[in-house]
Structures are given as C-alpha cells and as structure tokens.
Amino acid sequence: MAFSKDQVIDFIYNEARMLDEGRYDEWLSLWLEDGHYWMPLDYKQTDPHLVTSLLYEDMFMLRLRVERLNGARTFSQKPKSRCHHVIQRPFVDEMTEDRIVTNTSMHYVETRLDEQFLLALTAVHELAVVDGALRIANKRVDILNSDAAFGNIQLLP
Amino acid sequence: MRTASEITAMFTGPQVHRDVYTSPEIYRLEMKHLFANTWVFVGHESQTPNKGDYFTTQIGDQPVIQVRHSDGEIYVLFNRCPHKGTKIAIDREGNTGKFFRCPYHAWSFKTNGCLLAIPLKKGYEDTGFSESESAKGMTPVGAVRNYRGFVFARLAPEGIGFEDYFGDSLSSIDNMVDRSPEGRLEIAGPPLRYMHKCNWKMLVENQTDTCHPMVAHESSAGTAVNIWEEMGNPEPRPPAMEIIAPFMSPYEFFEKMGIRTWPNGHGHTGVHHSIHSDYSAIPGYFDALSEAYGEERAKSILDENRHNTVYFPNIMIKGPIQQLRNFIPLGPDKTLVESYIYRLVGAPDQLLARTAMYNRMINAPTSIVGHDDLEMYERAQEGLMSNGMEWVNVQRLRTEAEDFSQETVENGTTERQMRNQFDAWVKFMTVSMEGA
Numbered sequence: 001m002a003f004s005k006d007q008v009i010d011f012i013y014n015e016a017r018m019l020d021e022g023r024y025d026e027w028l029s030l031w032l033e034d035g036h037y038w039m040p041l042d043y044k045q046t047d048p049h050l051v052t053s054l055l056y057e058d059m060f061m062l063r064l065r066v067e068r069l070n071g072a073r074t075f076s077q078k079p080k081s082r083c084h085h086v087i088q089r090p091f092v093d094e095m096t097e098d099r100i101v102t103n104t105s106m107h108y109v110e111t112r113l114d115e116q117f118l119l120a121l122t123a124v125h126e127l128a129v130v131d132g133a134l135r136i137a138n139k140r141v142d143i144l145n146s147d148a149a150f151g152n153i154q155l156l157p
Numbered sequence: 158m159r160t161a162s163e164i165t166a167m168f169t170g171p172q173v174h175r176d177v178y179t180s181p182e183i184y185r186l187e188m189k190h191l192f193a194n195t196w197v198f199v200g201h202e203s204q205t206p207n208k209g210d211y212f213t214t215q216i217g218d219q220p221v222i223q224v225r226h227s228d229g230e231i232y233v234l235f236n237r238c239p240h241k242g243t244k245i246a247i248d249r250e251g252n253t254g255k256f257f258r259c260p261y262h263a264w265s266f267k268t269n270g271c272l273l274a275i276p277l278k279k280g281y282e283d284t285g286f287s288e289s290e291s292a293k294g295m296t297p298v299g300a301v302r303n304y305r306g307f308v309f310a311r312l313a314p315e316g317i318g319f320e321d322y323f324g325d326s327l328s329s330i331d332n333m334v335d336r337s338p339e340g341r342l343e344i345a346g347p348p349l350r351y352m353h354k355c356n357w358k359m360l361v362e363n364q365t366d367t368c369h370p371m372v373a374h375e376s377s378a379g380t381a382v383n384i385w386e387e388m389g390n391p392e393p394r395p396p397a398m399e400i401i402a403p404f405m406s407p408y409e410f411f412e413k414m415g416i417r418t419w420p421n422g423h424g425h426t427g428v429h430h431s432i433h434s435d436y437s438a439i440p441g442y443f444d445a446l447s448e449a450y451g452e453e454r455a456k457s458i459l460d461e462n463r464h465n466t467v468y469f470p471n472i473m474i475k476g477p478i479q480q481l482r483n484f485i486p487l488g489p490d491k492t493l494v495e496s497y498i499y500r501l502v503g504a505p506d507q508l509l510a511r512t513a514m515y516n517r518m519i520n521a522p523t524s525i526v527g528h529d530d531l532e533m534y535e536r537a538q539e540g541l542m543s544n545g546m547e548w549v550n551v552q553r554l555r556t557e558a559e560d561f562s563q564e565t566v567e568n569g570t571t572e573r574q575m576r577n578q579f580d581a582w583v584k585f586m587t588v589s590m591e592g593a
Contacts, residue, residue, distance in 0.1 A: 041346070041349060041517075042346065042347055049510045049513060050345060050346075050500075050506060051345055051346025051498075051513060052345075052347070052496075052513050052516045053513070053517050054521050054522065054523045055517065055523050056514075056517060060384070060398075061395075061397050064380055064384055064397060067380050067383075068376045071375075071376045073375045073376050074529070075373065075529050075532050076376075076528040076531070077528075149351065149352040149493050150351065151352050151354065151522060152527075152531055153523045
C-alpha cells in the first residue's frame with residue numbers, strides 16, 4: 001500500500017516519542033534486520049567504515065545498547081538518564097513505492113542527576129515499506145557540533 | 158609552594174596522596190615541571206605531510222603548533238605571537254604556505270618560527286628591539302624527536318634525552334609500525350574527542366588496570382555474551398562480540414597475560430596474550446606482511462599482541478589495532494581524551510575498518526563501554542574529596558624494595574605499573590625543583 005506524506009511524517013514523530021518514553025523494544029521493531037544507525041564524527045562525513053564515527057551500529061549493537069540500559073549492573077545508568085526530542089516538521093525528500101527519505105531537524109536534550117545538555121541535529125531516515133508497514137532501513141544523525149568534545153551521550157539522539 | 162621533599166612524600170610505595178588528583182596547586186606544578194621535563198606526544202607526521210601543513214595541540218597546558226618546514230623537517234612551536242601573545246593558529250589543522258602571519262599586526266614568521274617581517278619595521282630602530290626575545294620570532298619547544306612517524310617534544314631546553322627516556326619501551330611503537338608491510342602508518346581521519354571531568358592520571362592508570370573490565374564493563378560485555386548465546390552462538394560472531402566480549406574474560410586470563418614495566422613510568426599489559434589475540438584473520442594481510450618481511454618475521458610481528466602500552470606521562474597505544482589515545486590535561490579535574498586511529502600502509506582496508514570499529518565501540522562519548530569508565534572516574538574524583546581518608550591504595554602485588562629502574566614482567570593483575578608511573582612522577586616533578 002502507498003503511504004501519504006502525513007503518514008510518513010507521523011512515523012518520524014512517533015519514533016522520536018518512543019525514544020523519549022524509553023519504549024525501546026517497540027523502537028527496535030521499527031528497524032529492518034540489516035539496518036544501520038550512523039552518527040558521523042566529522043562534518044559532512046561520507047565514509048562510515050574507514051574513519052571513526054560516533055556510532056555506526058547494526059542490529060546486534062542496537063539490541064545490546066538497549067538491553068544494557070535495563071541491566072542490573074549498568075553503573076552509568078544509576079540513576080537513569082532521560083531524553084527529549086523537539087522536532088521540526090520533517091522534509092520528505094524522496095518518496096517512491098518502496099523507498100522514502102526524510103530529513104528532520106531536531107533539538108535533543110539529555111539529562112541525568114544535575115547535568116543537562118542540548119544537541120542540535122539533523123536526522124535523515126531511509127524508510128522502506130515491508131508487508132504494508134513503514135520500517136527504518138537506515139538512519140543517519142548529524143550532530144551540528146559533531147567534532148566538539150562531549151561528555152557521555154548515553155541515550156539515542 | 159610545595160618543596161621537592163613534600164612532593165616526594167606524596168608517593169609512599171603502597172599509597173599515593175589524594176592531592177595528586179585533586180589539588181590545583183599540584184596540577185600547576187605538574188604543568189610547570191612534569192610536562193616540561195618529560196617527552197610528551199605531539200602528533201603523527203602524517204598529520205602534516207606537506208610543507209606548510211600544521212596542526213594545533215597542547216603539551217600539558219601549553220598551546221603548540223606542529224608544522225612541516227620548507228626543509229621537510231617537523232618543528233614544534235609555542236602557539237603565540239612574540240609581539241602581543243595572540244595565538245597564531247586557531248583552526249585544528251591547515252596549510253600556512255611559506256610563513257605564518259599574525260592576524261593582529263601582521264608580524265610574519267618562517268615555518269621554523271624565525272621572524273620574517275614586521276610592517277613599519279623602522280619604528281623599532283634604535284629601540285634595542287633586535288636584542289629582545291621578540292626579535293627571535295616564535296619560540297620553538299626545547300627538543301623534538303620524530304620516532305617512526307610519532308612526534309614527541311620536551312618543552313625544557315635541557316633534560317633527559319629521548320632514548321634514555323623511553324629505552325626499550327619503544328618496542329611497542331616498533332611493533333605497531335612493523336605491522337604495516339611498508340613500515341609506515343598514516344592518520345585515518347579526525348580523533349574522537351571525549352571530555353572527562355576527572356584528573357588525567359586516572360585515565361592513564363586505568364590503561365593497565367586489569368581488575369576492572371569484568372566488573373565495570375559487565376553491563377556491555379556481559380550483555381553482549383548473553384545476547385549472542387540467546388541467538389544460539391551464531392558464527393561468524395557478530396563484530397561486536399569479537400571486540401567487546403573479551404572484556405568479560407576471567408581474572409585468570411588477565412593474571413596470565415602479564416604486565417611489563419620499563420624505567421621512567423612506561424609499561425604495558427598483554428605480554429603473553431591479550432584481549433586482541435583472537436581476532437579473526439583478514440584475507441591477504443599475512444601474505445602482504447610475509448612478502449615484505451619473510452614468513453618467520455611476519456609471524457613474530459603478529460605474535461606480539463600487546464594490549465595497552467602507556468608512554469608516560471599521558472598517552473596509550475594499542476599496537477594490534479593501531480590506536481593512540483592522548484590524555485590531555487585541562488585542569489586538576491578535567492581531561493580531554495583524543496583517540497586517534499592509523500592506517501597500516503600497504504595492508505587491506507578491512508584492518509582499518511576493524512580499527513575504526515574498535516575506536517567508536519570502546520572510546521567514543523557515545524560508547525556503551527566508555528560510559529561506565531567515565532562514570533567510575535567521575536565518582537572517584539568526587540569521592541576523593543571525602544576527608545574520611547587521604548590516601549589512595551596502589552598496593553596490589555607489591556613487593557618490598559621494588560626497583561623501578563629495572564624492566565620486569567609480572568602477574569598481569571599487579572598494580573606495579575601504576576606505582577612505576579608515580580615513581581616517574583616524583584622524579585620528573587622534582588628534577589627541576591630547588592633543593593631536589
């Protein structure tokens with residue numbers, strides 16, 4: 001079935017809400033099995049493999065990341081962090097039968113104990129339609145100051 | 158101001174005083190003495206491959222520029238104009254052409270620092286300017302040495318020589334570079350930059366702390382193993398398993414891997430084997446290495462799987478994965494960690510891909526492994542403010558009358574390397590103090 005532009009935009013909003021509310025199992029189920037979550041280190045980085053990125057994670061790593069957050073001995077998450085995405089209406093840059101690309105500006109806030117920080121970022125989602133549902137094929141998150149020195153960024157911008 | 162004997166008293170052998178991590182005064186003395194008297198890592202030569210290429214960094218708290226001069230040599234200059242002190246280079250890297258030009262009053266300097274020109278130079282005639290410090294141009298650091306591509310500097314004009322300072326510890330750099338079929342490394346992209354609200358020495362100590370991985374990293378490495386088992390132990394193992402799971406190795410593994418210490422605070426974990434020993438072979442790599450060195454020598458190069466080599470005071474290298482971490486002090490409780498990776502020139506790309514993966518999985522601000530390390534350092538930095546106890550214990554597997562002037566290999570869970578670092582800390586802190 002074909003999706004409307006509004007349905008695509010709702011999908012992006014819903015994904016951000018899942019992350020903010022810590023509904024990680026639901027969030028993982030949005031992904032295709034061979035998807036990658038990429039967060040480049042360098043401005044306009046083109047290669048995820050032969051230079052360092054902040055993140056370039058396959059489903060195994062994303063599962064591990066999510067499962068770790070709930071672990072009994074996850075010391076950096078005692079107490080737990082919280083996060084908050086404020087997103088601008090996504091641009092739908094490409095839309096065919098089976099491939100959709102969106103570009104979304106966001107402000108991301110993460111907090112733990114007395115600390116809170118803000119990141120400005122652009123998320124590019126590559127979506128696929130599988131069995132009549134929208135799924136994330138790949139996601140790239142460019143942090144505006146990706147080359148700055150950060151402390152812990154523990155949840156998912 | 159502390160005297161040399163007060164500094165010496167801060168390390169007793171089994172204990173070190175908490176002021177070495179928390180005191181702003183000790184920190185200032187470290188910047189003045191320790192980081193001036195030791196050989197400190199600056200950068201890699203491939204960061205400035207062409208004439209006029211430069212990059213900016215710090216030696217201790219001193220802003221410096223590494224630059225390739227017109228004669229092809231690498232110079233390290235203090236990053237300030239000899240006129241009013243303006244920083245000459247602000248961007249992290251670039252090419253300055255044949256000269257540096259200060260953006261404030263257009264004084265210009267050759268890329269070896271020598272003064273080239275001053276606008277309206279007549280104004281300095283008969284002022285005694287030519288006798289001044291400023292007339293010499295940008296000040297070079299005390300001494301520079303490029304060892305197999307790695308550039309080190311000593312700020313102090315006089316002091317211990319490079320070979321005397323590092324001695325046989327250079328074998329770890331040799332092994333990392335020898336792993337290239339062409340005997341050459343090349344920087345691969347910008348470093349990860351990770352800010353730590355803790356003293357720089359906590360990071361350096363942790364590099365040879367083999368009793369923490371299975372505890373602090375259980376949440377990442379232990380969970381990785383569990384997920385893989387739930388999946389039915391699929392082979393080939395997911396890349397994350399190959400890299401993260403060895404952190405969960407039992408104490409016995411770390412005990413048997415051994416720790417070697419060298420004089421002047423250098424040392425490494427992973428003498429007999431390490432968490433890097435069981436990585437899968439990359440097709441074509443051994444052939445390329447054998448062609449370059451012969452099969453026997455290629456084997457012996459790859460049989461060294463040193464885990465972390467600390468070059469005192471503030472870097473660590475991982476030979477088997479071509480990584481260097483620079484622990485740059487920014488204050489008594491603030492440290493910038495820059496994690497660099499290098500390409501083995503002439504080796505398959507897959508090796509570099511694994512190196513890049515290791516760097517982001519373990520050492521990024523977004524790393525699920527790094528998160529727990531930083532949590533421990535920051536808790537320690539806060540905990541040390543407690544007046545309930547003034548000393549930190551570094552006693553594990555200590556013997557009476559330890560002689561740090563001798564190279565040793567010991568049980569891999571000893572804290573000898575931490576004590577070795579504090580022995581060197583006292584030595585290079587006090588060597589330039591009055592009454593030392």
